[in-house]
Amino acid sequence: MNNRQLFLSHLAQTTDFPLMIEVEKAEGVYLYGPNQEKYIDLISGIGVSNVGHRHPKVLEAIQNQLDKYLHLMVYGEYVQTPQTLLAKALCDTLPDQLDNVYFVNSGSEAIEGALKLAKRYTGKKKLFSCINAYHGSSHGSLSIGGNEIFKRAYRPLLPGITNIVYGGYADLEKIDSDTAAVVVETIQGEAGIRVACTNYFQDLRKKCDEVGALLILDEIQAGFGRTGKFWAFEHFDIVPDIVVCAKGMGGGMPIGAFIANKEVMGVFKNNPLLGHITTFGGHPVSAAASLATIQILQKENLIAQVEEKAALFKKLLIHPKIKGIRNKGLMMAVEFESFEVLKPIIDRAIELGVITDWFLFCDDSMRIAPPLVITEEEIKGACSIILQAIDDVA
Structure with missing residues (x-):
């Protein structure tokens, strides 16, 4: 064959x-x-x-790491140089309040972790996302997706989710004090490249602050230079509470992350401890490739x-x-x-x-x-x- x-x-x-x-x-x-x-x-x-x-620099980083070690331990236990250097490099591209990185293997996994983090930190259960949004294909990420064609065969999915119109001011009023998070693609990808205006994003940020909801921006497609800024949210003069990335992050290797501040991320340590777990998240070879990718974007x-x-x-x-x-x-x-x-x-x-x-x-x-x-x-x-x-x- x-x-x-x-x-x-x-x-x-x-x-x-x-x-x-x-x-x-x-x-x-x-x-x-x-x-x-x-x-x-x-x-x-x-x-x-x-x-x-x-890219030659990505291949070089991969080869250098192959000569040292591959997987050693589940995420978050051992001090591994590729992870620590990558986390610092990522935080250096972000506003100061986004200073804590949780590495996973893909965009879907990053969304899953971000949803858990928002619910755990706020103590709330309600989630908002956008019509025609795509955040991944696992159960949680599919649940907040905004197109019924892909969802109907897998229901029941997560409860407590409302889809709103991307860029729609009127729908912002639906976000209330019971909301854990609003999850938005900074640039809608699978909807066919839809870009909301700066005023919308600033009003969305203000509404989340008013009701105590976290704003999660999905930059899985839009991040890592794709839009002409390192992060797409830089176009709109806002800062999310959690930013999610993957895809272009790894230079061709599988890796993803969700990034918040240390206080928010800290809730995973207690009640229960190990509040989010991944075996291969931040794999050292993928992390080395990702660090090289950041350096290429900046230096070239x-x-x-x-x-x-x-x-x-x-x-x-x-x-x-x-x-x-x-x-x-x-x-x-x-x-x-x-x-x-x-x-x-x-x-x-x-x-x-x-x-x-x-x-x-x-x-x-x-x-x-x-x-x-x-x-x-x-x-x-x-x-x-x-x-x-x-x-x-x-």
């Missing part, structure tokens, strides 16, 4: 129509197949490869280039079939008339060597979220192929 047959026979499938792109190597913005196929990856493994595939000036690169995409992607482009930095949605128009274009672009896709809750828009290392020439080449794909399908 070849790899494709083994994939279909023995790997659990998530759809009846997987992309089935076979990859032998990846580097920078490119994926390479076994028969000299070459693809420009415009989705970064869904927001993961912010510094590109197999990648974040400062995001707006210019996004502007080039918007300048080049002009076609009668394109109805508009929504974006915050290199977190972009190119809108078409319908999924029926878009899907053949995506398929043709892949045939021509550019990988894009659509959004879970917005299937009329093409996702563009390339590695931040993408060059001007690579952007021009990718856009030329997308436009060719549109013409070929038309």
Whole structure:
């Protein structure tokens, strides 16, 4: 059996129509197949490869850690240099009050920990999240998700959850003194790149303060430079009580975190002790890769280039079939008339060597979220192929 047959026979499938792109190597913005196929990856493994595939500094950090140790002990017991240095580097990117990091393995796990933390710290049970939000696929993260299509088959889920309109001022009045937390994607991702205004975020922050609720910002897709700031909430002049990150955090390695202040995080130590537990959270190899990722973003000036690169995409992607482009930095949605128009274009672009896709809750828009290392020439080449794909399908 070849790899494709083994994939279909023995790997659990998530759809009846997987992309089935076979990859032998990846580097920078490119994926390479076994028969000299070459693809420009415009989705970064869904927001993961912010510094590109197999960045040399990430590989060096991984190799250096491999020579020292791998897993030693469940999270939080041993002093492990990759974890401590990464936690300090993360806190240095954040406002002073966000000074305590809990490492996990993924975005879903980070959301789970943040929800538990908010309920434990406030002593309250009610949670608010947004319509068409996506926070992950585990039971708790699915519970606060904002689209019933993905939830209905798994009910009953967590009780006490209300979905509100992202960017909707009127719904802020629903947040009351029984609320433990309001969980919001700073930039809505799977809704098709929706960006609320600064006044909304400031009013949301004020409302949480008034009722004693914690504000949890999900930066799993938007963090680590994707929007042109290290953290997307920097665009809106607010500070969350808890920030959640993963995806672009690891340079291609699995890692996530939720970050709060030391007082809030301290409730996990008592009643009960070990209030949140993870075996592999902050794995030393992933932590080393993540620290290298932060250093790359800072030293290679990648974040400062995001707006210019996004502007080039918007300048080049002009076609009668394109109805508009929504974006915050290199977190972009190119809108078409319908999924029926878009899907053949995506398929043709892949045939021509550019990988894009659509959004879970917005299937009329093409996702563009390339590695931040993408060059001007690579952007021009990718856009030329997308436009060719549109013409070929038309």
